[in-house]
Amino acid sequence: MKQYLQVDEWSIIEDSFDPSTQEISESIFSIGNGYMGQRANFEERYSGRSLQGSYMAGVYYPDKTRVGWWKNGYPEYFAKVLNSTNWIGIDVVIDGEPLDLANCSVKEFVRELNMKEGWLSRRFTAVLDGGRELRVEAIRFVSVKRQPIGAIRYAVTPLNFSGSITFTPYLDGDIQNKDANYEEKFWNEVEKQAYASGGYLTLKTKKLDFHVTSAMAYRLEKDSQPVQAESTFAEREKYVAGSLTAAAAAGETLTLYKYVANVTSRNYGLGQLVEAARDQLEEAVQDGFDVLKQEQAVAWAEKWKESDIVIEGDPAAQQAIRFNIFQLNQTYSGEDDRLNIGPKGFTGEKYGGSTYWDTEAYCVPFYLSTADASIARNLLIYRYKHLQKARENARKLGFTKGALYPMVTMNGEECHNEWEITFEEIHRNGAIAYAIYNYVNYTGDRAYLGQYGLEVLVEISRFWEQRASRSTAKGKYVILGVTGPNEYENNVNNNWYTNRIAAWTLEYTLEVLEELEKSEPARYAELLETLKLENEERAVWKDIIANMYYPYDEERGVFLQQDGFLDKELIPVNELSPEHLPLNQNWSWDRILRSCYIKQADVLQGLYFLGHLYDLDTKKRNFDFYEPLTVHESSLSPCLHNILACELGYKEKAYEMYLRTSRLDLDNYNNDTEDGCHITSMAGTWMSVVQGFGGLRVMQGELVLNPFIPEHWHSFSFKVMFRGARLKVNVQGETVSVVNETETPAAVRIYGQSFKLDGLSEVHTRKSEAEANV
Template identity: 55%
Template structure:
């Protein structure tokens, strides 16, 4: 039974009724962010019940010592933590000497919270009966500004319902915080200065080891029945706390409001050394604007984002809510402003997994950002990897590779591997292939080749060198093999000749050689610079070619399918639908030994290769491999349903495609994996977008042209989306009868619909009848 308390709304996530056992799940679901910082939906007031406190700053991390009982050469020294930052949202509320705490209240009624995705704000309201019998109506609204991304704003209002009462607001900053996810309970922050001046307060602190300097700040003002109060707050300072106090005697029905502006100035993003002075300047600006003006700016900023990235679905409210939730969270997590940042798998919603960068970015996220933003946003994600090339070469060197071979980390904050599970750290080397594929995919979609001679070719050379050295020549097979790996299916460890890994290794080498020739012919200065820098020789390239040409791929003649890896058919091939319900999910119910011996696939593995390299295989081959592998796939990775949805749509299996789409779009809203309290699955949310655009919309690049083969689920009346293709905006709407195109811009363009060429004229609608 999936959770079902989130109400289906087109533009909002709504929860009604207060239930203590779902507080942590809602803290994840109602999270907010602005690309520079984010926070879980923790209550502003004190809460003594079960809660997962989390405020996060993009790019700020702590290298927590890896916790293992043994050590091996090349093992990462630390597991990077996305650390809980000092808390600026806190507002203690005291009523006649009694603190407001929903965990201890006699009654809580009319509880409602809403995440408004259209306008980018989060609200909460309730009526609480405190132990002293005072009944208090509370309403709060907060958001993290997109325009002023160092700042968040809170409006917190209380009104006594049944009696007069003394109400005290105590807004505070707190740097004495801990991490939910800590290996050794280390102290992550060192506080150096706590100060207060008038309505402002500041805490200056730095992270231990990494020494990220942060000034957490706030400015507050109070209103009585709508009138600003001029009284300055009383202040209380300690080693890690800055508290302000405003106290007022209220009559029954009076409204007492606190406006709080807070956030962070960060050493990594500020040239000035005095972060406190920077914070003062920020506060002066936003306090002058005020809460309501800032909120209007927030609404406009989100309107601009939605104007390009929205997907509309008519006739299916849950599907509509699901895709908008996914798009909203992706934009809250990463906006492409800073090439030092990336897209963490939990974004700003939790701490699980550690690190900020996985292969998810290249495999799943880049298509979303290429199509819904300026191409420079995706280019920044590729630049991020180029900036980490030297670290990738160091990572490979630690494992015994040489001559500039590069192994990009599975998990990283700064280019250095920081994952502490050996089967992933050492064996899941396919991540190298996803980075090379993203370079290819970026050029294929944007037409911007400049990245490759400027940066990308060096990355490709490092990756090709790794694959050539990682392959082993088997005299028995008279082929090159790749031994001891883990493919995308993490329910198989230390296998030989994972088909996807071997295939992408071969492709990487051939693609690199092709780009070397292209850069040599078209960009001779860049070519000579790169050859000089990498000391690449013709002899080395010949060795690469030999590995690619003679790569081994496990294949079964009788079945006519590539095998996921050597020995896959030795397993007891019982389809997943025959598993007892009590055994699901197997990652929570079975021993690891039992999982490894089973045929069950966590996520698309061989089929991941068929997704990336769809044009290398016939439709019949896809169908045969889909029919063989999907029945063994348990989809216990958030990255799994989207690939299967896209492929089911291509095969015309729309009910199956729709089912997979609904699962990926509502993975967190419906808590399929029973883990949403730990945070959201941000990177797989891009796969939800792909399920519609590439799956149902059938968008592809064929012969350097945009192509669509639209289909529509029976549950929908219509759907629409926009894509930015090479600086031209194409809007597409699909109904059960036709597909409509509208081209923004000044130049016409041609594209294909179900294989037929059509021409779009600027600012004119073109309709094509569909025959399903």
Template identity: 55%
Template structure:
């Protein structure tokens, strides 16, 4: 497959030329979403070639019974699947009796896809010669409205070029869809009612088991040479409804079908009102019209870009990469609903099934804090607080007690729904990422209120888990943690993963500090939380003992913390000495061979050095970076961004730049050869971190925003904005200097390269 067919452009993702081999990859790359729903870039018209059909509704899922392990103690019984939702984009097109299908056309030319990220619009255009020799020219525009987020819009313009033809449009809804990713080929949807009237149609359906009730709807109109054409028929079957429009066309005449569609969901409306709400939405958008709604779309995206854009001068591929990442993050989650979260594939595919991983806390929260406001990040933390009881249940199933909480690896509703034992039971570092996010949120926003209101209970549950998960080794006279998996999933069921042990120690100490702080500053909340959790001073003393005597594997020979016990027993062959034909190893090697190798899927020790950098010197970082980087294969999307930030901190800008390019263009250039399965949404926040925290050196130190700006040789300049405690700061970096501009009413003091700089409102400061 051609991996570099996406054309470089500052604001657009562009594909030119029709290649059937690229269709599934492009369906991922050109995906669109608006936070409430999303869809892969499937063709509206019939396509009989290789395709991965996908439309998704936020928060709607199915508990697909697992194929392994559910009969064993503690195993989740299901894996939550993001559901392929009923299809509303479909338009069957007949041209003089032959169905339009790019897989069977005699010729397809001037094929182009363009995803305009500035405006949030996806356009596809082509010319084709049909099986019966009719030459046509087609331009299709599609977007999912940010303003009215239950609605999407399609404009399908078709011109006949060489002969007279009868053109028939049949826009349809189809609820007889299946998931690409299904364990038992279950039927996920039950259709309960189909209706149509006045060029509109509605399918009421609910998910099996979870009973999410939905109405999929559409309204369509046809114009020929500017005049409206009446619909002629409607067809219904058990899971399908279509409308029908016909038009006789002479050569060089144009017909346009406008289709509005989408979903109303019982998560947001009463069950019995779903069809009526859908009718109201269709009336609203029909009155606005396609062009009017498109104008609102452009304005909504302009407001998002005003705050979140990163401008790079002199490097078009780097510019395209970061904007693609920022665009997809905003398409996936906009912070409007605290019951939603950020799935690793967003609305672009079905892999990883569940809605929420530790990615949200470790990678996404910094992006949303700095480019939105503290309310959005607070909603992400509230999501975890709302699931605390389920986390306690999850831990109880594994034999933990006394309110110990283990947050799930994968979840939709707080229940664990991941079923690979070495991850479900052992990748427990996810608990630490949630605690760290609470710390990170307060550090950045200055909003302490979350901790007494909600966060303290979460921290207590997590600390209880760590206290029970360790055991005292008589041999070492230290507390050890056995049978875990770190972020590096190429090491399973290891003892004393350094990162996990360090997180556990940090979490306990952080919880004890917050208990004192809440006790002294928020006595009412303290009394409520201690009463609810039945926490005692004696229990806290036991925690403290564990934190003080935690064991960390260390190599005197190399002067580094070891990723886990026994790491040096491996044959330490570096990645550079691996034949390229054997990469990626996760597609070329057996798991047995991977687990015995020294190769690191993603940073373990370096992830800890990123989270807790104030605990280690620059010399410590350099020693550990130089030891672990040569063994890292970066076959996790979450890996290159951490290495980019660390390389930048070490002043190794060429290396930092290469890691940045890899993380920013991971999907555009398909580094891991899997983009057709969907995009890597959560790691895209790491791309933002690579620039702002890596190259910009942004940190919060002693309650002040601090910068140590650097610039890659490949760039002329770059700029970004951050919202720090309701003060917006614009940073512009060139090789000569850095300028700072405060957009706001109150002055703010920052640190640049360790020196104090006072920013005054709307005054440009050059450093």
């Protein structure tokens, strides 16, 4: 772990240039707007280690699976969000010498990601041959208001010499994904044109026929005035560029403005792409860089108004939570229900940018609380639209009915090829069912159940009905050959979490059926006919619920992660020599699978999801047993342990877990940030503050708060949207205040005491007073 970034409450700042951290910084300083994203690559050429990354949401490629052997049912491809046209490029040549930070001395280097206003800047002095010094100041952003638009201001000032400077802004489509299985390039050229002051380039994918058009325009100024420059332009395969050459004396500044519009065939017809790109580009150029940048600041101010968390007394914690919120808001905006959230977002290529169960388990709570309910609803609609594909996935595995949602997907089809994950980590079905419950419980939108939710629940329940089998020896239903959330155990029998979430899904589906029969009888009858759901099938579900087997240790009073867990040698992590950690970088896979060590919450995942069904003593016994065996080598692990530790009053452990999840990328805890930031883990970081330290739950239509404040903090506050009301919660010592910033009333319960919070009103209480009034 190398801490090289400055602590600032609103910015991420790197104050020196170190090639060894360049790829890490490219991830951390990424920018995006939900429509597209861009790693923090340099505009000018850079011959050092770098992962060039420009990504368009929803544009992906079915890269042929690479395995040494095959099994029936293996997906034929792994879907990947594509590295698209490099639109930021600006080659800079000074008197014939290319500017390349890998080949010159660099001083006074500062890179800043301004999270408050949503832009990335860089300034440095490069020392060229002969001691010539050149100052560069660059700033760029991708527009939140005008999603296809990216804008760059790139200023160059000779400090101790006069010379000729050539700028070559370009669009380069001759790129490839670093994670391409066969080093294949995925793009073909469709058309291009370079012309004075601009150009455009249209590419299409070799499969699936996605088209992307990028159009650019550029302007050159000297000391803020238009400059006459020698101008040329060039074309080659998948590439267009223009060159502008001008003289600059010592102290004079040449500034290049580059504007780009990126549009895709997901939003426009093939014959409309060039026109759409050029129209949007022309409007952006007319308005100019300063107007676009001001729009960006206003748009981000609106986002922060809804989602900011303020921590007083701990600048590192403040910076960390804002960085996590910033990246989440850059990744998913929610307007398009065809899109979802990749574990790395737009910051890298690991995991292919595909959808995992992370969305339902970790991301839905963030969007439920920080945006209009329609945003989280669209994440559920995404799965509803893939229901038929989920049915097909189940058939591929030999099931005659039901739906198995994929472990990894872009279009609803499974595209992950590790057997122990793809075919055994079936608990993801339960996370999708839970997300429906979570959404309805939080928003009160019960209409969703009849419109969309019940169909998904019934088909998932049908899968569990077939996947569970009756054990004659146990006289119970068992689920064999699975991998739970702890991926350091594969092909186990009766993973407690999988069995429990399966039975809970059946319970919840039956509850929804009963509710719908009473509240919407016509829709209920229609769904019964559509789904061909008979009473006999429901009887089987009730039998499974009543007779599901759950491994349990009577002596310790804990749920067992799986049947054979106590056969392992139980050595706590703190008794391992440090050179063994992390296990996944030091132990063989065989040794890991035979060990007692846990990658992330497993039994505790169930106690988090279904916390309303278990008392504190049960949670305490299981936490005390499993947390010491957990190595937290999944980015998704610390946040859930934080939440449970908060509930149990384990304040030091809660704070330890918060720091680990919140600064996971900023401090490169797992030594893998160069692959991209852990976006879905960032949603877990938000949960750590709001559900952990804030103790937020929703029970019986009330927003429940049981907060405590870490000793390192003077106070903290957060905002949540709840059933149309935006509530600001402030915690200082034992005093809690809740301000309703809208005219919509809300029901809240603080330390067990219920309050009716009218519109534009507030309530204050102390823990001792609230508990005394219960």
